[in-house]
Amino acid sequence: MGIDKETVKYVANLARIELRDEELKRLSEQLKQIIDFIDKLKLLDIKDVEPTSHILPMSNVLRDDQPRESLPISKTLECAPAKEENFFLVPKVIE
Amino acid sequence: MTEYEAVIGLEVHVQLKTKTKAFCGCSTEFGKEPNTQVCPICLGFPGVLPVLNRTALDYAIKVALALNCKIHSPTKFDRKNYFYPDLPKNYQISQYDLPLSYDGFLDIDLDGKDKHIRIRRVHLEEDAGKLIHKESTSLVDFNRAGIPLLEIVSEPDINSPEEAYQYLVTLKSIIQYLDVSDCDMEKGSLRCDANISLRKKNTIEFGTKIELKNMNSFKAVKDALTYEIERQKSLLSKNKAIVQETRFWDTKELKTFPMRTKEEAMDYRYFPDPDLPMFIITQEKIQQIRESIPELPREKIQRFIKDYGLSLYVAKILVSSKKDADFAESCLKAYPNKDKKTLVNWLIGPLLQEANTRGCGLADLGITPQGLNELLGFVEKELISNLVAKSVLTEIIEKHKSAATIIQEGNLIQISDTESLEKIAKKVIQENPRSVQDYKGGKNNAIMFLVGQVMKKSQGKANPKIAQELLKRLLNE
CATH class of the missing domain: 1.10.10.410 (Arc Repressor Mutant, subunit A)
Known part of the structure; x- marks a missing residue:
């Protein structure tokens, strides 16, 4: 599968990463190598293999509906870049 | 003039009333100080491990079964990736290609005629935080982030705003009977988006679809759909194209307006959440939950008609909430006469009126079936008039005295001599x-x-x- 600059631009935009032209070029090449490597899986015969979404032989990991302490508000807001009263403060997101 | 038919699908989100969030032990209590019910898991700190709430899964299965859905086993959770300030992890834990359940249906009543609305899927996901918009900034409260949310998606089988309204009323009443959500639109524990397109009558092909958001009551859903049908009709009649977009319902203007559209379609890049292994739902589990489902409104209406000789109209009023239906049934059982007419008239007349004035249900008035029978006894023996009986009822409710005491104290016995x-x-x-x-x-x-x-x-x-x-x-x- 080919990875062109447009694809890298698109993915970068989805991840909100701004890339310079030379970075775009370099990353396109690197990503192409990675994808090509993963494409080798296509050579395997998997017609008898069930689709897998998880590699661990685990299922039904559940917890009881029992409340426990939450973080103290001071701790929670410690990592907020900006705050107002007990809220996280962000640039306005709608008009 | 060309006749058009509306094609409507509804997407309903319902908050499950578990004590704790879907994937962590933070409390879900409503109305607490902002950001006091959060922890590293629901705030999306690196390295934390979400673990699914057993009760949330049980509730979800219960709703799915009550909506006649098939259960997917195994079912899994996926990450839906997008950036928005109310989403602390930058992904929402949701379900994509193996939703909990699919292929169900809901029968709604349209003036005595049934309509079958298919349900595409019912899946479990987590709620986002709440944003409060100010002049130039927005404030974020993550107390809601991570509360278990059911997404109930209908097929586009709904053809009018009235049908949409009935679908919502029926759905809400079923979920309340199951006692798994408050379904309170004002508190946001039930939310509804709609997809709507028009097509020429008797054709199969769908028209261009509009997504409607921001409807904060069932009536608003009805009004927004009615408005949108007219808007689209007028465009089509002028041979203008309808642009596929998301529009929001403006509650003040009573119109829909386009939301700011993004250049490209959203690309959520769903993938299996590696933190949450698969869930296998056994037949035993399904059976056990199926048995816990109470008699639902439709069956109850039929039984009330059959057992107590009620009319469809009366039965529908009495079963609107499970609590009231249980109260009404206790009254019907305790009432000594075979003909239930007097009792029924009182239930859907003066009692309902008292309940409406007080903004509560019949069962919350504080009058017992025995207390009501005592009062009706006086009426039937013509010892007091209907008029006096109504004021005695108010006094029973307000002063918690018995009918006999009130009638005696007030010297209210009817003058018949x-x-x-x-x-x-x-x-x-x-x-x-x-x-x-x-x-x-x-x-x-x-x-x-x-x-x-x-x-x-x-x-x-x-x-x-x-x-x-x-x-x-x-x-x-």
């Missing part, structure tokens, strides 16, 4: 010569006015039937 009534009647005849003339002149209605005057003079205690007979006799003398 002709002697006392005759005195009042004579006085009324004397004071209202005009009505007397009218009556003698052939206006039969005038007698009702005179009866009213007798009732008034006796403070509602006169027996209206005897008063009428008496007045007629005196006037014909």
